[in-house]
Amino acid sequence: MRLTSNSSKGLVGLTNLGNTCFMNSCLQCLSNTVPLTEYFLRSYYEDEINKDNPLGTKGKLAKCYAKFIKGMHCDSDSTFSPYNLKSAVSTINPMFSGYAQHDSQEFFSFIVDGLHEDLNRIKKKPYVESV
Amino acid sequence: MALESWIAHVTRNQSIIVDLMTGQYKSKVLCPDCKFESITFDPFITVTLPIPQETKYNLDYFVIHHNFSKETKKMSFSYKKPSPEDWHKKAAELINVNPENVRMYVLTMHEGIYGAGKAPMSEIVHKI
Numbered sequence: 001m002r003l004t005s006n007s008s009k010g011l012v013g014l015t016n017l018g019n020t021c022f023m024n025s026c027l028q029c030l031s032n033t034v035p036l037t038e039y040f041l042r043s044y045y046e047d048e049i050n051k052d053n054p055l056g057t058k059g060k061l062a063k064c065y066a067k068f069i070k071g072m073h074c075d076s077d078s079t080f081s082p083y084n085l086k087s088a089v090s091t092i093n094p095m096f097s098g099y100a101q102h103d104s105q106e107f108f109s110f111i112v113d114g115l116h117e118d119l120n121r122i123k124k125k126p127y128v129e130s131v
Numbered sequence: 132m133a134l135e136s137w138i139a140h141v142t143r144n145q146s147i148i149v150d151l152m153t154g155q156y157k158s159k160v161l162c163p164d165c166k167f168e169s170i171t172f173d174p175f176i177t178v179t180l181p182i183p184q185e186t187k188y189n190l191d192y193f194v195i196h197h198n199f200s201k202e203t204k205k206m207s208f209s210y211k212k213p214s215p216e217d218w219h220k221k222a223a224e225l226i227n228v229n230p231e232n233v234r235m236y237v238l239t240m241h242e243g244i245y246g247a248g249k250a251p252m253s254e255i256v257h258k259i
Contacts, residue, residue, distance in 0.1 A: 039147050048146070105177060112176050116148035125143040131136045131172070 010037065012072050013079040017086055018099035026108045027082060031072055040069040048119045056117035057092050064088040065115060133157065136172035144174075152176055187211055190218055192235075194226050 010031050014024040031037055039045060045066055049059035068085040090097035093110055137155055144153075156173045191207045208221055215235070223230035 033151070035151055036147060045147070109177055112148055112152065116144065116146045116176075119146040119148065121145040122143055128139045128142055131132065131139055 010073040012075070012077070014072075015079055015081040015083075017081070017083060019101050020082070020086060020099070022102045022104040023086065023089075023096075023107050024082065026104050026111070027068070027085070029108075030111070031069060037069055037073065040066045041073060045119060048121055050118060050120045050123060052123060053117050053120055056120065057114060059118050060088060061092055061111070061114040062118035065111070132170065133172050137174075140174045148176065154178070185211060190222075192218075192222055194222075 014027060016024060043066070045062055049062055050056055051058050064085055068082060072080045089111070092114065096102060096107065096110070133155065140155070141149065154175055156175055158171050158173065160169045161167075162169075187209045188211070189207060189209045191205065194204045194206060196203070206222075206225060208225060210217060210221060219233065219235045220230050222235060223233040226233075
């Protein structure tokens with residue numbers, strides 16, 4: 001699966017599940033970050049999932065995000081529902097459960113940090129003295 | 132030192148996110164007493180940026196012709212900079228009169244009346 005070979009190129013609307021515009025706007029930004037999206041579309045993430053990182057979600061978030069990106073870029077519909085990602089996010093961080101308004105930047109930090117810990121290539125973090 | 136801090140970060144953190152969107156802040160703190168300067172480096176994923184805001188002022192003004200030779204008109208314009216000199220020029224421009232022949236008075240709540248424009252009132256009286 002290549003980003004460039006897809007006719008729609010991820011120009012897909014996201015369904016508002018009820019006050020989820022904070023999440024959708026952030027996901028649109030991330031989905032249009034080409035190197036990151038290619039990384040997920042080409043399934044490179046599979047080899048880098050860190051199941052032991054106590055700070056991560058044992059790959060749950062990364063897998064769910066990958067499914068979301070693939071759905072957004074490979075389905076032929078003009079809209080895509082981020083429902084599955086929303087439920088996963090809600091269980092990982094209960095702050096985002098329900099359908100209240102949230103801060104987009106806070107969501108961004110959460111998802112990017114979550115992906116980072118899930119995909120951290122350092123399996124055992126060595127102790128590093130502060131500089 | 133920046134490199135040392137970065138190496139400390141990447142020995143514990145390496146992922147697509149670090150590859151693509153992680154940077155490093157430098158912060159400097161100077162002790163006002165002993166003048167000791169502390170420099171630290173911190174990794175970040177997001178940066179906060181200020182959004183410059185353009186403030187616009189709306190100005191209402193009355194055009195009163197000398198000897199009331201023409202009807203008094205209320206006019207208004209919006210302007211970015213709150214400078215009386217600029218208002219004066221703009222106000223004159225809008226009524227198509229040479230700024231030298233326009234005397235502007237600004238009424239303020241607390242500071243009384245002040246004027247702008249080169250020509251004093253007596254001169255305008257003679258010119259018109």
